[in-house]
Amino acid sequence: MNIKKYYCCHIVLVATLLLMGCGKEFLEPKSNSSIVVPKSLDDFEKMLDNSVINTAAGLPLLSCDDYMIGDSALWAAATPTQRNAYIWAADIYEGDSEVADWNIVYRSVFYANSVLQSLSEQGTYTDIGRAEFTEGWAYFVRAFAFYDLLKNFAPTYKNQSNAQTAMGIPLKLTANVDEVKQRSSVWDGYQQVISDVKKAIPLLPKEVQSLYRNRPSRPAAYALLAKVYLSMSDYESAERYADSCLALHDKLIDYNTIDPNAVTPFKKTNEEVLLYANQVNGQYNYVLYNPTVNIQVDTVLYNSYMVGDLRKQLFFIKSGLFIKPKRGYAETLTLSFTGLATDEIYLIKSECAARRSDLTLSQYYLNHLLKNRFKGESFVPVQFGDAKVALQEIKKERRKELFWRSGTRWEDIKRYNDEGEKITLIRKLGGKNYQLLPGSPRYVFQIPDDEIALSRITQNPR
Template sequence: MKVIHTLCLPIVLWMFFSSCSKERLELKPNSSIVTLSTVEDLQHLLDNAQVTNVTGALSQLSSDEYFIVDDKAFDGLNRQTQRNAYVWAPDLYEGEEEPSWNNLYTAVFYANSVLDAMEAKDFDHSDREAENNLKGSALFIRAYSFHDLVRSFAPVYNTSTAARDLGIPLRLSSGIDEIKPRASVDESYRQILADLSVARGLLTNDTSPIYKNRPSLASVFALYARVYLDMGDYLLAGRYADSCLMINHELIDYNTIDIASQYPFHDTGSEVIYFSEQINAYTTGYTNRYQGTFGMDSLLVSLYASNDLRLPIFFERNSLGNYSIKRGYTRGLYAFTGLAWDEVLLIKAECAARLRDVESAEQLLNELLQKRYRRGTFTLPVFNNADELLTYVLTERRKELVWRGLRWQDIKRLNREGRNIQLSRVIKGQTYTLQPNDPRYVFPIPDNEISLSGIEQNRR
């Protein structure tokens, strides 16, 4: 992935980090030294992928895709937050700083800084097409970051309670001295959808492999589909997934992949629509690096048939006899969490199954799975009814989208409809369980944010 890192950030970064200190809130930087006034300047700002192309880590730490191999490995984790997230402890942070919140709001700040700069009187409006793309990109990044935040720090969207459930602060400007209260879950989702609505009219459908870190019209449709799936609006989720797939949906034939490779894919792979990865903050890298710490959940691994190429491409046996996960659609150490054609196709298949469009769902499954199984070995089962088909789609979703930071939210939304997924861990002889719809599915807001802003904390 080609990433351009800007050197023109001192005043922007000073403004952001000063917001973390009450003593500095009264300091007013001299606006005359701000030099970000052209599309090129501001594009460099958004191209800082280590800021704008990241998602949080808490959902990966807490999900059921992996296990910690023993008590010694548990004690050896580098942060108390990670140990607490593994057993869903009510006091998650114990005074530690938690970057999932801060890093995502840094991305929001970058996006807002670009949007505000474009409204300044000295902004160069000479290239309207590039300007539209820049504004659409900033709005998409803000929507993408808000969505990741609301998934982690707010309850799952429920039509009967969303208007009163607490969502996230919706920071819509780069001002450093504006403290926003928490919006409702419904307001949070409406803002995400509003940003996407504007971005949709500004971005092109360019999905160039060189710039997978930059938003496109396809990424807007893909994020729409992901958001509406979370909301339980399967009609709209399916429609936006279809709009995305109509642009292009080149699937990788796994029969062409080297199953022995530690790096089966790369950042600019043909299935990637928009690249993001999990923040580098915890011991959550690809588990072949941490085989003495992690193993992949045995129930998950057992879901793959012997002729399913995802088994050897996604996983490998390690020296402890467990399975480790290889790198997915990235060459980096941390999980790919972006948008890809296979996810969009599975969203459309799930929505078709839920809406009793059996023929469409089966067609989509065949299209995907013919390229996931050894050539000539896959035959779609015969389903007695749409419910059996839906269960099959959800199983394929779990198998296909493993280690992408999606499982935690899937558990939340599936338990909303009564799937009754219960999680369990055993550490030091003690069994920890997480019941369906437990308040601990909503992570607490970091302590330093509560101290600074005074916003209401989540109850666990």
């Protein structure tokens, strides 16, 4: 289903839900597509509080090296998309349509554009502060969605020259569902994300909203910019925005206070969460979330956690012969966390400091994080002899700390390979070996076939 058709179907659903609590005057017809639009701040909040907002792709989790499928029978029983993403096949979807990784994320873009357009058309609201927050919220939602689409359906941002010629994504900036946009450059895509976040920052509150972790704040916006600049290898900017985030919200959980026997140990509202978001729902439950199937955690990763590291029991569970993932910050058995949290910002700060050879500061931020992850007196502070050793250690900790956060490991592998690490991913399945080599075009996911057929945008090479 192409973007336009998907918008049309789901705006009807949203209108139905909103009309349950609103008068008939809530919606008025829109020309060309007969789409109805919200008008009040209450209406805008209902749209932006929708459960699909801030969702992110699941394909990176299917494709990364955090887990393995235990037998070929399980693999054969999965959908084409699940099978093909697991072995990095040339044709991922093989006839599967309505791919949520594309459609649902673009739905967030549509909702954000609808709110921004309506705010502009309605003019001044009595509650100026609330209107400004809603505007900032919509800019953040659009930036969050565009960034997710860029890192999955476009090549990495290697440098400005490369980014200006590489194909990015369609940058839909209006709520006009009849408009078909061609793909912009990767450069334009990242500039749009950065611009949207910077527009949002002065309009957002300085405090994280403890009861509404799906709603953005300035710390969350700074965290998003830190992640974006890290993915661009702009470490100076990434560090600056990590600092801005931590200056407003630097809380960490002491893992000694978390129940290690709980199946879902973390709450959505835990104090590290800057913005709650999760993976797209319902697409990949058979392979990744069915407790009876034989998926298992990479044993090298599992064994890398040292004695006294509480993450080993909080992140994993033994099930028969297999080691399976718990669900982390998502507080659910079915969806992985895709949001923003302070632990990742500590790691960004530590990495960026190491890259400019400030080893004292790099050690401080990494140790401050890790001392909250170890049992009692078992924690031994890390010490860096040089920047190279520091980066190696920080990369190991990124993988251990950010496990099962859909997209993070996949994005890291691509960034590291751009820097020359030459990481090769290997799968063994049914007597066959599969490899994904550094720099392979298969690190960029296909745009769904139905979108290509209906919108005629250019497909990614595989």
